[in-house]
Amino acid sequence: MSVTLKQIADMAGVHKSTVDKVIHDRPGVSEAKREQIRALLEQYGYESNPLAKALNYQKKKLTVGILLAHTAASAALRHGIERVRQDFASFNIALDLRETEAADTEQQAACLREFRESGAAGVIACTADDEAVKTALCALHDADIPLILVHSAPENVPCLCRIEQDVQQAGRTAARMLRLLLGGSGRVGVLRTPGGVTPQEQSLADALDENLPLAVAAETKPSPKLAYMNTRALLSRCPGLDALVILCGCVPEVCRAIHDANPAARPALLCFENSPEIAALLRSGAVACAVSCDAAEQGRLAMRLLFEHLVYERKPEQSTVCTPSLITLAENA
Secondary structure (H helix, E strand, O other), X not given: OOOOHHHHHHHHOOOHHHHHHHHOOOOOOOHHHHHHHHHHHHHHOOOOOHHHHHHHHOOOOEXXXXXXXXXXXXXXXXXXXXXXXXXXXXXXXXXEEEEEOOOOHHHHHHHHHHHHHOOOOEEEEEOOOOHHHHHHHHHHHHOOOOEEEEOOOOOOOOOOEEEEEOHHHHHHHHHHHHHHHHOOOOOEEEEEOOOOOOHHHHHHHXXXXXXXXXXXXXXXXXXXXXXXXXXXXXXXXXXXXXXXXXXXXXXXXXXXHHHHHOOOOOOEEEEOOOOHHHHHHHHHOOOOEEEEEOHHHHXXXXXXXXXXXXXXXXXXXXXXXXXXXXXXXXXXX
């Protein structure tokens, strides 16, 4: 007869929740006790029963917190999440979906704290890169709440898995498209969010050459009003740009700023996101190219990996999953 979790706990002189922490490699157990419990688990060949756990989840209600800071990818992320929710419809799992403005980091941090205080079974988060948000995300991990970061989030946050665009590939792809759009030479500007050069921008710069350098950069918070104002300021300060790479979001506002400025030669716009609104801008010629991620696939992966972890105790095989880049032009928008 196989040994039970309670029997292992009794032999180790601990509560069975302590054994569960060791099995799932969670904090809160001394190293000496952890080694003792691991030895007992190995000695008696203890194996958890994922099927029994799955059946148990059908009997009790769990809530998964989902936080999406609004970006052009939000609708596609929601679509991917909803696809997987339907697959697990027989399990009593509710979704607490919250959406905030991309620049409203205070509200994002507040939502994450509410997820922790309410005892969410797990959390999926797409957030701004902000210290208060990062602190709230780390607190979820400290509370043993499984966390999956998707699309965008601060770096160095402990989590079950991070799902994001392959930014190195995206940067190289963008450089290739700029060379094709500009015939191999020209002056390129960048609109980025505060915080310095991102890996995506660095990959882009590394893939360009002296005939097509990143000549100027301007910073703007992901606010429509600020993006408009800072685009106008950049065009006034640096007339004659042949292309503008948008890393700050707010693509429609950047397009509007260029339209209102009415420069003698309109720079070719390249962005790293897509949405129905951006697709319309591509078809109209306002945006030349979008090098975006498959946000629906990112949402699908995030939800499936979290559900499988909650229901079947499966850990993702990789700590980071990178989705490939998609190229959209007027012809396929």
